[in-house]
Amino acid sequence: GAGVSQSPSNKVTEKGKDVELRCDPISGHTALYWYRQSLGQGLEFLIYFQxxxxxxxxxxxxxxxxxxxxxxxxxxxxxxxxxxEDSAVYLCASTRDGNLPLHFGNGTRLTVT
Amino acid sequence: SQQGEEDPQALSIQEGENATMNCSYKTSINNLQWYRQNSGRGLVHLILIRSNEREKHSGRLRVTLDTSKKSSSLLITASRAADTASYFCAQIQGAQKLVFGQGTRLTINP
Structure with missing residues (x-):
């Protein structure tokens, strides 16, 4: 079946503008996470829905x-x-249960110029 | 705050050698998970080990867990070029928040 889908895959925006990033989780997954990953760094937790x-x-x-x-x-x-400083890759993940492994999308690479 | 930290931050070995990565965490856990991330992609789940397990195998992967030391290790045997990636451990913090360490960047040289 389809995995987690994120759009857009890349977004370049000017400083001061608003942006919206979208995540379509796997059908039936009740838990959804957003993370931010700066270049060469680990994942920074942002928000969790259950x-x-x-x-x-x-x-x-x-x-x-x-x-x-x-x-x-x-x-x-x-x-x-x-x-x-908002420039980073924003990753979305979903799972059926918060204690189970996450399924990740490929992320949205945001560049703020 | 980060729950776990991986060690080393970077590891470079020859193809065919074994790679060992370590993860330390701070609070009690129900389970610990390992993920792989290839460049420019999302993370892929590798293996989950529960707090009452000490060792788990999956193909060329072997994970150990020592809850008394709050540490885990991931061993990749007979490494291949395709194993080149970043590897992360993750644990539940609080109710359901899954937090990740900074990762180990593994490079397999041909």
Missing amino acids: GNSAPDKSGLPSDRFSAERTGGSVSTLTIQRTQQ
Whole structure:
């Protein structure tokens, strides 16, 4: 079946503009994660959705970052007033159960100029 | 904050040799997971070891877990060029948040 799909795969934006990144998880997966990965670095947790529970937003670096998950499926990560330090690869992952292995998309590479 | 840290940060070996990567973590766990990331791609799950297991095998992969030392190791035997990638360990922090270490960059030289 289809894996986790992220779009766009690449995004170049000017500093100060808003961007929206999209994640389509695997059908039936109730848990969805967003991570950020800077060049050559590890994964930085951003936010976690599990079913209808309140999301764990503890990793969002500032109030410019927000995410939503509509209908328990597709998720969008929004970055307002982008800054150059926001440049990174944003990875989405989903799983049926938070204790099970994650399935990752290939990420969106965001470049803020 | 990061839950686990991998060691070494980078490892370069000859094809056919074994590669060992280590992971240390800070708090108690239900399970520990290892992932691989090829350049420019998302992570792929390799193996999950539960807290009541000490060793697990999958093909050329062998994972050990020492909960008393809060550490795990990933051994790749008879390495191949295709094993060149970054390897990450991950653990649940708090309720359901899966956190990753900084990873080990493994290079297999032909």
